[in-house]
Amino acid sequence: MELTISLLLLAFVFHATLFTSFQFRAAQSNAYDQLRTELAKAETPTGPLNTDENLVVAGSPVALLQAPSIGLSVTVLEGSSSEVLRSGAGHRRDTVMPGQPGTTVILGRQLTYGGPFGSLKDLQPGDEITVTTGQGVSVYRVFGLRRAGDPLPEALQSGQGRLELMTADGLALFPSGVLHVDAELITKTNKAAAQVIAYSALPAGEKAMGQDQGAWFIAFFWGVFFVLAGVTVAWLWRNWGKWHAWVVGIPVLLALGVTTADAVMNALPNLL
Template structure:
């Protein structure tokens, strides 16, 4: 007996396709950030990281590399002043900003052969202890005032508060060598009151952090002074203790723009050229510009910091 299988009839060619059931609508909710959002987040993260690196680099410059810069200036100034003292041409009156004037020794602080420069603004004190231009030179009749940094650029006056009554201070200028003896102390709110006619006053900041006050140490000249030099010039606002050199702000802006331009050129070159070669080529340029940015930023800080 033969078995037959019934086949279902095929649909007609022009028959409409069966309709699919409608997909239920999704509930409204927060959308995940797309590629544009991720780029924004990544850019912000890079900017924050770069800012943190620059700030840490500035702190490293102030607390470490600024001392090397000051040591270089001191070595150059000492060689210049030694030659002038040997030829009897060292300044005994007003001099140019930053010019070496005297050699300072304070054994109790471990300070030896520190060169004192003319001027007390921020840039002058980057070179070493500074002589306030409107006061007499050490060894001359009157009150000579010297400023020094407490934390940065070698911190020559870091231990000033450790000086005791009776400690000696030796200063050599174009008029000879002079010895002072510490005898008084003061601060910004309590100036030193001493009736001695020939004195030396040392001033610095009152804190290792950003100083808000001053420390003053007074010393009397032992022996007779030498004659006065030419009339002293008037002090400028940047010569005062804790003053900031606001004139460094335009220079800081220009150096910052130059640094930004150099970084952009470096990144563009790295994409079009061999990356390692581009970084190696531009690294010295970027480093030099960054150093100039930090130096001008440091001039905006209190001059005795």
Template sequence: MVGGVIQVLGELLITVGLILILFVVWQLWWTNLESDKAQADAVDQMKQNFRDSGSLDDSGKGPEDPIIGEAPAHGQGIGIMYIPRFGEAYERPVIQGTGRDVLDTLGVGHYESTAMPGDIGNFAVAGHRQTNGKVFDQIDKLVTGDRIYVRTAQGYYTYVFRNNEIVLPSQTDVIAPVPGYPGEEPQDRIMTLTSCNPRFGSTERIIAYAVFEGWQPNSAGPPPPIADLVGKDQ
């Protein structure tokens, strides 16, 4: 009798172990495959939309005086993010919203209450590290001075990475117009990247800050560091 119970318990533990292994494989492998395909399709669609929209009137607009696009509806595309530090082939869609419908499939999500690319204030985004495309897997590898590029229908916005910090999930003031100082009037153009920390956990958040460096219209072509990736067929 006792031996039979032990055998049943042993079989149950083996079954549970197999289920957990399959779950981990699904999380760390299959969700990335699915998300990579969805994100690549979204990038291709945005590039097509940019071509179809043609060049905007950018007369009188200089590198420090960017055109600011209007925020789209939830789930709609804002632009494409390029971070050379994350690899020469890194290009990910930036989508409006930070719900699971965006982050679990479409990549980088834009906090809807924050600034648009190039605007004064805080252009804040979120992304996963190890699952669902792991768009910010290497966020901890950014080095001061690294460039982050965001391409929209208006043009290319360049930000320069400044520093990162680790905070608790409750510290939402990191996406305030002036990060860390809610209620203060912004004077600068900031980008904030947020993701889970540690790499295989979510008890903390890792925050990366970058400052605006400049802007150029699509008609000027991409900045040299990402020209090959953007391609001649922009």
């Protein structure tokens, strides 16, 4: 049993710190290629609805966000659920698209799945953030970082644009809250698109530190299989001998451990 638990913990650490980064890079490569193609064809969504007047599919690439001062370049996807944030930064669907009048909110993970927003804390007032969308290139200037309890920025004036970046704050995997980066639009505003989703209508899993409660059932399901595999390996150890058990059992336990870890990661808060 001690070996089983150790392998599970090892699989979780390996998955969270290494394997998720590989997943993120592959997903980002595909998303960037799709975004570049759609920008060239003028097919990138510029609002919550596509050309067929249906909601843009969650996970669709909508922008490229770059912050040169911290070496950040990430493709932004539509939606902000834990599943979407495995593949990139996520545009919160109740807010305007970057470059449009109003406040755009983009969420990203601090550590896991590439941790694209892990360096947000290093941004300084005056740093510029560039966002490329189907409406062109918009430039924002950072004017503040804030945490829970800090005063909110002044209300936007009519026609102004703002960008708010959000990620987990504090120790990695043990967040103390949410870090907000506020930036003002310093280029001209683009034409606004009609908003059809209110913040109150967003699923809880798409808000900051949101969780997909249904994902815990899947994690439990895989956890049961992992425990059963551990019991089987223990039986083999006693009846076949330790070397046979190692050869047969360790690959199976590692595979199930990574799968279980992946399911757990999907159930944890979306900004980790």
